[in-house]
Amino acid sequence: LRSTICVSGGRSAMASTMEVEESKEIDEGLYSRQLYVLGREGQRRMQGAHVLICGCTGLGAEVAKNVILAGVKSVTLVDPSPVSWRDVGANPYVRECDVGVARAEACRGRLAELNPYVTVRSESGRAGSRSESEWAARVAGFACVALCDAASDEEMAACSAACRAAGAAMIAAESRGVFASCFCDFGDEWVVSDPDGEPATSCLVSSVTQASPALVTVVDEQRHNLEAGDVVSFASCVGAEALNGREVRVVSISSPYAFEIEFDARGEPPYASGGYATAVKRAKTVRHRSAATALAEPGDFFLADFAKTTRPAALHAAFRALREWRAAHHGAFPATADDVAAVGEAFARARAAEPYLDGLELTNEDERVATLLARGAWAEISPVSTFLGGLVGQEVLKACTAKFVPVSQWFYLDAVEALPDDYADDAAGARFEPRGDRYDSYRCALGEDVAEKLRRLSYFLVGAGAIGCEMLKTWALMGLATAGDGLVSLTDMDRIEKSNLSRQLLFRAADIGAAKSARAATAAAEINPAMRLKPLELRVGPETEDVFDDAFFAGLDGVCNAL
Numbered sequence: 001l002r003s004t005i006c007v008s009g010g011r012s013a014m015a016s017t018m019e020v021e022e023s024k025e026i027d028e029g030l031y032s033r034q035l036y037v038l039g040r041e042g043q044r045r046m047q048g049a050h051v052l053i054c055g056c057t058g059l060g061a062e063v064a065k066n067v068i069l070a071g072v073k074s075v076t077l078v079d080p081s082p083v084s085w086r087d088v089g090a091n092p093y094v095r096e097c098d099v100g101v102a103r104a105e106a107c108r109g110r111l112a113e114l115n116p117y118v119t120v121r122s123e124s125g126r127a128g129s130r131s132e133s134e135w136a137a138r139v140a141g142f143a144c145v146a147l148c149d150a151a152s153d154e155e156m157a158a159c160s161a162a163c164r165a166a167g168a169a170m171i172a173a174e175s176r177g178v179f180a181s182c183f184c185d186f187g188d189e190w191v192v193s194d195p196d197g198e199p200a201t202s203c204l205v206s207s208v209t210q211a212s213p214a215l216v217t218v219v220d221e222q223r224h225n226l227e228a229g230d231v232v233s234f235a236s237c238v239g240a241e242a243l244n245g246r247e248v249r250v251v252s253i254s255s256p257y258a259f260e261i262e263f264d265a266r267g268e269p270p271y272a273s274g275g276y277a278t279a280v281k282r283a284k285t286v287r288h289r290s291a292a293t294a295l296a297e298p299g300d301f302f303l304a305d306f307a308k309t310t311r312p313a314a315l316h317a318a319f320r321a322l323r324e325w326r327a328a329h330h331g332a333f334p335a336t337a338d339d340v341a342a343v344g345e346a347f348a349r350a351r352a353a354e355p356y357l358d359g360l361e362l363t364n365e366d367e368r369v370a371t372l373l374a375r376g377a378w379a380e381i382s383p384v385s386t387f388l389g390g391l392v393g394q395e396v397l398k399a400c401t402a403k404f405v406p407v408s409q410w411f412y413l414d415a416v417e418a419l420p421d422d423y424a425d426d427a428a429g430a431r432f433e434p435r436g437d438r439y440d441s442y443r444c445a446l447g448e449d450v451a452e453k454l455r456r457l458s459y460f461l462v463g464a465g466a467i468g469c470e471m472l473k474t475w476a477l478m479g480l481a482t483a484g485d486g487l488v489s490l491t492d493m494d495r496i497e498k499s500n501l502s503r504q505l506l507f508r509a510a511d512i513g514a515a516k517s518a519r520a521a522t523a524a525a526e527i528n529p530a531m532r533l534k535p536l537e538l539r540v541g542p543e544t545e546d547v548f549d550d551a552f553f554a555g556l557d558g559v560c561n562a563l
Contacts, residue, residue, distance in 0.1 A: 052139060069115055077122045079103040090380040144168060152331075182412075203218035208237075383478070458481060
């Protein structure tokens with residue numbers, strides 16, 4: 001299956017929209033799955049929230065896609081930079097025919113198709129600024145601001161300060177080759193109404209000691225999951241009736257089945273039976289530091305890889321060194337060996353001067369991250385942007401609903417293991433040079449030999465639902481199965497339902513009732529017309545071994561189970 005459709009602004013000729021009424025009611029048919037997570041109050045809050053996304057790179061488009069599908073009130077896109085071939089390989093909402101068009105406007109129409117309940121608009125003006133007053137005028141009225149391509153620390157600091165003054169949450173993120181960065185600033189006192197989204201723990205009480213503090217033991221079929229400082233309420237106690245209806249603080253945890261409470265039971269009748277202890281869920285206040293403060297004093301990092309405990313600090317210094325170089329070169333990326341060396345020198349200066357690096361025993365690989373980051377910073381590859389866009393999208397939803405605790409405050413990720421051994425070798429430079437097509441980022445990040453291998457792969461995708469749609473979108477941007485005998489076979493027996501539309505990005509309202517595999521293949525081919533796909537509607541099992549036989553699997557490079 002191939003497609004040559006290229007309509008700037010989206011599939012308007014192919015898709016109709018659901019009828020949308022101006023109402024505060026929740027469309028349960030569309031949002032049924034996420035209502036289990038957010039609840040009706042959380043969904044209502046989100047439906048009234050306005051989100052600003054500055055930077056419509058592949059990362060910015062991923063963030064926009066996720067929050068639009070979730071159902072915020074509006075999303076405003078700001079990015080006047082023209083679409084380049086780099087964008088075509090990273091942003092699923094621009095096409096080859098959009099090269100030269102302003103990025104925000106190029107992807108606005110296709111993003112708007114994702115959810116007719118969400119207003120998607122683009123604004124003129126530069127995406128970044130070092131002026132707090134400029135940011136103040138821009139962020140007014142928004143619940144959350146996502147800054148997806150900051151070129152300097154000063155830009156991040158100005159945006160953070162303006163958001164704080166406006167009462168908006170701010171998230172800054174960067175996708176640079178195989179490296180990712182995310183920073184959250186939700187203000188000095190961000191109140192989280194529901195820190196974990198879990199129902200309150202309730203346990204049957206086995207005993208209560210006549211002591212001060214009283215020791216409460218619960219039946220050993222269920223752990224209490226409490227922490228010191230939590231508050232519990234009691235009900236239905238026979239004996240020790242003074243506890244009934246009372247909320248008391250947990251003083252200490254004795255075991256998974258016992259805890260002490262701030263209650264003097266020495267004069268109370270002995271506990272007999274029937275009581276329940278239920279955790280009282282309380283709002284939690286999160287205190288974040290501004291970007292200006294947190295850049296210099298990052299504090300604890302959100303650890304993504306427990307095998308790289310020192311890596312976040314090294315990456316913090318490396319990303320700062322990269323932004324320092326970009327700020328001095330009008331937002332450009334390092335392009336020559338001298339440019340890369342200059343970023344490495346800035347990292348070395350930070351290594352010697354920054355208190356958060358003082359005494360830290362960095363590994364040899366930690367010491368090289370600035371050079372590796374600078375070498376491929378120009379590249380944006382879909383797997384990294386997809387992951388980071390999911391993370392940032394999740395943080396945006398936390399800001400819009402006041403549910404769940406946000407990342408505090410720095411998150412870094414790298415996949416240096418994927419880099420070729422000679423990645424930093426100047427003599428190998430030709431393999432990493434752009435050639436003026438949609439695969440330039442993959443050449444820059446991984447080398448032409450790896451990019452070519454990706455284009456010749458044959459894969460079998462089982463399932464074209466939420467995960468399957470994300471895989472197909474990412475593969476299309478990577479160029480999977482676009483050369484040689486490469487082919488993506490995909491199978492899914494299901495038909496598209498309305499509830500699928502809030503999380504399965506390749507489907508639209510007009511697709512309801514159609515086969516998932518066929519519509520997903522068509523949509524993936526629109527992203528990359530050179531992609532070869534074979535949609536099937538067969539279950540993988542004994543009854544289809546005549547189709548999925550030894551010869552079929554022998555012709556594959558891999559299988560992705562997306563069920």
